[in-house]
Amino acid sequence: MCGLVPPLLGAVGFVALWQAAVLLRLADPVLLPSPAETARDTWAAFRTGTLGHDVARTVQRTVLSFLLATAIGVPLGVALGARERLYRAVEFVVDFFRSTPASALFPLFLVLFGTGEATKVAVAAFGAALVILFNAAYGVMNARRTRVLAAQVMGAGPFRVLTDVLVWEALPQILVGMRQGVSLALVIVVVAEMFIGSTDGIGQRVINAQMLFESGLMYGAIFVAGALGYALNLLFLLAEKRFVHWSGK
Amino acid sequence: MSGAIPPREAAVSVRGLSKAYRGQPVHAGLDLDLRRGDILSVFGPNGCGKSTLINMMAGLLPADAGSVLFDGRTVAEARIGYVFQNYREALMPWKRAADNIRYPLRLMGRPRAEVERRLEALVAAFQVRFDLDRYPYEMSGGQQQLVSVMRALAVEPEVLFLDEPFSALDYETTLSLRELLGRVLKENRVTAMLVSHDLEESIALSDRVLMLTRRPARIVDDVPVPLPWPRGAETLLSPEFVAIKRRCLDVFTASVRATPEAVS
Numbered sequence: 017m018c019g020l021v022p023p024l025l026g027a028v029g030f031v032a033l034w035q036a037a038v039l040l041r042l043a044d045p046v047l048l049p050s051p052a053e054t055a056r057d058t059w060a061a062f063r064t065g066t067l068g069h070d071v072a073r074t075v076q077r078t079v080l081s082f083l084l085a086t087a088i089g090v091p092l093g094v095a096l097g098a099r100e101r102l103y104r105a106v107e108f109v110v111d112f113f114r115s116t117p118a119s120a121l122f123p124l125f126l127v128l129f130g131t132g133e134a135t136k137v138a139v140a141a142f143g144a145a146l147v148i149l150f151n152a153a154y155g156v157m158n159a160r161r162t163r164v165l166a167a168q169v170m171g172a173g174p175f176r177v178l179t180d181v182l183v184w185e186a187l188p189q190i191l192v193g194m195r196q197g198v199s200l201a202l203v204i205v206v207v208a209e210m211f212i213g214s215t216d217g218i219g220q221r222v223i224n225a226q227m228l229f230e231s232g233l234m235y236g237a238i239f240v241a242g243a244l245g246y247a248l249n250l251l252f253l254l255a256e257k258r259f260v261h262w263s264g265k
Numbered sequence: 266m267s268g269a270i271p272p273r274e275a276a277v278s279v280r281g282l283s284k285a286y287r288g289q290p291v292h293a294g295l296d297l298d299l300r301r302g303d304i305l306s307v308f309g310p311n312g313c314g315k316s317t318l319i320n321m322m323a324g325l326l327p328a329d330a331g332s333v334l335f336d337g338r339t340v341a342e343a344r345i346g347y348v349f350q351n352y353r354e355a356l357m358p359w360k361r362a363a364d365n366i367r368y369p370l371r372l373m374g375r376p377r378a379e380v381e382r383r384l385e386a387l388v389a390a391f392q393v394r395f396d397l398d399r400y401p402y403e404m405s406g407g408q409q410q411l412v413s414v415m416r417a418l419a420v421e422p423e424v425l426f427l428d429e430p431f432s433a434l435d436y437e438t439t440l441s442l443r444e445l446l447g448r449v450l451k452e453n454r455v456t457a458m459l460v461s462h463d464l465e466e467s468i469a470l471s472d473r474v475l476m477l478t479r480r481p482a483r484i485v486d487d488v489p490v491p492l493p494w495p496r497g498a499e500t501l502l503s504p505e506f507v508a509i510k511r512r513c514l515d516v517f518t519a520s521v522r523a524t525p526e527a528v529s
Binding site: 120162171260261262 | 351356369372402416506516
């Protein structure tokens, strides 16, 4: 329980600073509503408005693109990592597109997938898949040589070495890649909701609230997006602790 | 020097084994035989290729030339066990200790009942009193290396290779593990080959010590160790042990001095 106190103090301090800024009139009240007003507007948007639905839609898109990215990135990354020379050959392409801002790809994906749901999910899945692939490949390539030799000397063939050693050796790195991938997928989904023909989603709510000068709701939606990103990150950190108990030991 | 063992008694025969690194020969036509049921240790100056030799024999490293035959078969056809120096990197930390020991048997597709029988036999032989249902990282170094040894012996190997098995452990643990391992290997007549940079260990755990020179490694002496088993700490103080150690040390210092070579 004691571990919860410092972060709570930090959060309280942040709200206090915000309140102080409002009281000192550091900004136009239309642009900077008080914490209480923001909370009230956000709560109202959940109760009578569509914010709950928006959160659900954003989560749905993020999870779908993340699942696609994992289904592509993990097997492909493991397979490429196991053939290091092959990975070196495609490494530049992977690195290049991993470094390309996914938002720059929106027009291309709009042409490929149209203006519907598919584009948002596809861009997010593409970005996340490259991050996951990269981490999975490096996890396999950095496998302890001794462990591979130990399996070989016990009679494991290439396939058993892959399934019994390399995949496990890469698992900590794969989960790191999945954590980064899900965060990236959320970022891309929220941006896509803002700018490519959406009628729902947190990104859409933020930009709508801004255009309608509903500042309280805008801040609220931003905080909800933040809470979502934080929760996803936390979920994967817990999964890493749970499923790769041997990591770092 | 090593051709004295009749073929039928040899568990492993090495002929003309050669290996070079970047044009520098490490082994140039090495011959040796390992008698069935014997523990052979290989001792020599640092960098003389002890580990290279054991790794080539175990099939972990390809040889440039020569042959290694296990009763006439290649290493791929033989059943071998190998204990690595670095137990931390050799065990699978995602498997419990018992599953690490079961792994090679499962790999061979042995039926479950047989796997369990073998595990119980190993636990009894090594008088294991700690919990094998824990993960390797929850164990002490000595316990982890004991698990490695049990895993290597699980398949009842024709030859057990040990590469500096105790060099990462403290002296107290080394002494007790060495005594335990020597007893189990002898009781089960396991053929083994040990590489160690510790002369005391090379003698205490073997029936025969091969003394190697600097690279390219030649066998300069083949020292029998006719000390009675089981061997404990008191063995190390016996006049016979001391005499063998003196002979080995003389050969060692002579061979180190005989080939003055720039320290690389």
